[in-house]
Amino acid sequence: MAVKVFIRRKVVQGKQDELLELIKRLRSLAVGQPGYISGETLWSASGPDTSTIVVISTWASVEDWEAWKSSKQRRELQDRIDGVLGSETTYDTYHYTGRDRH
Numbered sequence: 001m002a003v004k005v006f007i008r009r010k011v012v013q014g015k016q017d018e019l020l021e022l023i024k025r026l027r028s029l030a031v032g033q034p035g036y037i038s039g040e041t042l043w044s045a046s047g048p049d050t051s052t053i054v055v056i057s058t059w060a061s062v063e064d065w066e067a068w069k070s071s072k073q074r075r076e077l078q079d080r081i082d083g084v085l086g087s088e089t090t091y092d093t094y095h096y097t098g099r100d101r102h
Contacts, residue, residue: 002037003062006092007055015084016051022081023055029073030057035064062093 011019023041030036037058044052059065068074069091082088 001061001095003059003065003096004094005055005057005059005065006094007057008090008092009053009055009081009085010087011051011053011085013051018084019053019081022077022084023053026074026077026081027055029077030068033064033068033071035060036068062095065093 009019020041027039027041030039037060039055039057042054042056044054046052057065059068078089
């Protein structure tokens with residue numbers, strides 16, 4: 001069953017370009033991973049000094065996501081990202097419900 005992963009990162013002003021470059025590298029590697037479907041990057045619209053970046057990543061299964069998340073290649077880049085941020089990235093994984101909910 002496909003999953004959406006919400007990856008949240010808080011970035012201090014002045015680090016945006018460095019962070020975006022690392023996120024682009026991460027995505028270019030993810031594209032070749034089994035089960036990767038799509039991804040998008042969103043900036044929050046609030047706050048001049050600190051922003052939140054959310055990456056929404058879609059995977060064919062939670063197992064595919066977990067395999068990528070725990071890969072050495074990804075962990076190395078993620079460690080660099082967390083170093084730029086000065087904080088840890090957070091992750092939330094969601095399954096599709098299979099029906100609309102209001």
